Amino acid sequence: MTDTAAVEVLADVRRGVGRILLNRPKALNALTTGMVAAIDRVLVAWEHIPLSAVVLASTGTKAFCAGGDIRTIREHSLAGDAEASERFFASEYRLNARIAEYRVPVVSLIDGVCMGGGLGLSVHGGFRVVTERAVLAMPETAIGFFPDVGASYFLPRLPGAIGMYLGLTGHRLDAADALYTGLATHFVPADGLDAVGDALADHPGDPVDVVLNRLTGRSPVAQSRLAEVRGDVDWAFGAPNLGEIEKRLRQIDTAWAAGASAALESASPQSLEITHALLSRGRQHTLRECLNSELALTRTTIRTPDFLEGVRAALVDKDRTPHWRHASHGGRSLPS
Numbered sequence: 001m002t003d004t005a006a007v008e009v010l011a012d013v014r015r016g017v018g019r020i021l022l023n024r025p026k027a028l029n030a031l032t033t034g035m036v037a038a039i040d041r042v043l044v045a046w047e048h049i050p051l052s053a054v055v056l057a058s059t060g061t062k063a064f065c066a067g068g069d070i071r072t073i074r075e076h077s078l079a080g081d082a083e084a085s086e087r088f089f090a091s092e093y094r095l096n097a098r099i100a101e102y103r104v105p106v107v108s109l110i111d112g113v114c115m116g117g118g119l120g121l122s123v124h125g126g127f128r129v130v131t132e133r134a135v136l137a138m139p140e141t142a143i144g145f146f147p148d149v150g151a152s153y154f155l156p157r158l159p160g161a162i163g164m165y166l167g168l169t170g171h172r173l174d175a176a177d178a179l180y181t182g183l184a185t186h187f188v189p190a191d192g193l194d195a196v197g198d199a200l201a202d203h204p205g206d207p208v209d210v211v212l213n214r215l216t217g218r219s220p221v222a223q224s225r226l227a228e229v230r231g232d233v234d235w236a237f238g239a240p241n242l243g244e245i246e247k248r249l250r251q252i253d254t255a256w257a258a259g260a261s262a263a264l265e266s267a268s269p270q271s272l273e274i275t276h277a278l279l280s281r282g283r284q285h286t287l288r289e290c291l292n293s294e295l296a297l298t299r300t301t302i303r304t305p306d307f308l309e310g311v312r313a314a315l316v317d318k319d320r321t322p323h324w325r326h327a328s329h330g331g332r333s334l335p336s
Helices: 003-008 033-046 070-079 082-100 117-122 162-169 175-181 194-202 208-216 230-237 242-251 255-266 269-282 287-301 305-316
Strands: 009-014 017-022 053-058 063-065 106-110 113-115 127-130 135-137
Touching: 003 009, 003 033, 009 033, 017 033, 017 194, 033 082, 053 063, 053 194, 063 106, 063 117, 070 082, 070 305, 082 117, 082 287, 106 117, 106 194, 113 117, 127 175, 127 208, 162 230, 162 255, 162 269, 194 208, 230 242, 230 255, 242 255, 242 269, 269 287, 269 305
Parallel strands: 017 053, 053 106, 063 113, 106 127, 113 135
Antiparallel strands: 009 017
């Protein structure tokens, strides 16, 4: 483990509970290759010691994890360093699979922002605890990329057409929405998060679900706003292609539909095509198959003008005015 990674990822075991803390608060815990490798090494080492659970959390309150360090990936692409980018994505996806298959329950404590790679760290574990400050999203189409970290596996498995909606538009979910969709499994108030690890250690023989339910109490979060528009989401985003999705949205005269249309209009047309194709067939594939397809797509996508421009507009110059290569959907084939 490098010195930097050792500081940015803190890990210890207390009373049979492994605890991994992301500690890069100024960057909202954006994942670097070193951080991903450090987490993976910790989990591998812990496979040989008795544990009842692993808790994954952040040292800060603004973010659980804002995603991968995409700005650095853009720099690799501009420098022609494909190997560095390959190393990052391959390591990240390998970690996603390890979390999904881990021998003991993985409990993620999502307080603040959790986007992109943050969902990759959390959603593949069995338990995702959100607080009233949680914000979840897969916003990749806005930067010329596509929802990865296994999103082509987990988004199509959400109820109805919710996954297609989230993947195409990057819509941000609050705690109530996250619980409604199933991306979150439990709610614990932010001031109660520190008790989770101790509660799991105090009751190693109890099911994790039971332990978490004891900490939940009555949820103060409001009714899910996504639930209120569920019928429209399923009808519009359940359409067979992007053109039909846009057509159906125009037929719905609501603020929600207008917002969804605006999100599609501002996203990269290339990214929308890739994302729609990925999510349309993801339900019929295993997680590892989905991760393999996503890895193959990263090799070409990160070198496209839309990716370079999207990251520039969002994370480098921050002018939020990307100029996409194509003004409309062009259709793009995916690796088989």
